[in-house]
Amino acid sequence: GAGVSQSPSNKVTEKGKDVELRCDPISGHTALYWYRQRLGQGLEFLIYFQGNSAPDKSGLPSDRFSAERTGESVSTLTIQRTQQEDSAVYLCASSLGLGDRVYGYTFGSGTRLTVV
């Protein structure tokens, strides 16, 4: 597609429920990244994919968080048993290659998750 698409744009869920966030990267971008942005805070790196491989999962906040990617396409970030501290904007980005130093990343508009 022309840009990085994320869905849903807004999600309100009850504490304890599971949620699934989706990211469609730019076609041809092999690298995909997930970041979290809490209100008034900077960007917290969660996980990245090179193809469908995630070499480093240490950025995921807890074992309630998981992510997967199908080939070099869609990625889903799943949060199980949501807690109020999970409330944030979840941003997805993609790039031509890992650590693209020429073109940088293209970000989606994010999913605003509110846990009530």
Place this chain on the structure above:
Amino acid sequence: GDSVTQMEGPVTLSEEAFLTINCTYTATGYPSLFWYVQYPGEGLQLLLKATKADDKGSNKGFEATYRKETTSFHLEKGSVQVSDSAVYFCALNSGNTPLVFGKGTRLSVIA
């Protein structure tokens, strides 16, 4: 590990004022440096970049020069507009690793 430090915000300026947002970094090797901008309610957009020492990135009247000797990449604009109100993030990338972002600086420009 790699890190980016930005000046704390918020920064409030009058229209047509001069803007500087400081950014310094710590990195191994020779990183590429970026400024991203996040307008209200939107995702991050790449504003400008520099890939080697002494390079100057520029876009939309904003400029930043890659200073290896001071490990800095300060963002400047000569005359800000209300439409420049946003959050600005400095970031670096060294090698095949994800971008490392600063905490962001909120800029408010008042007419």
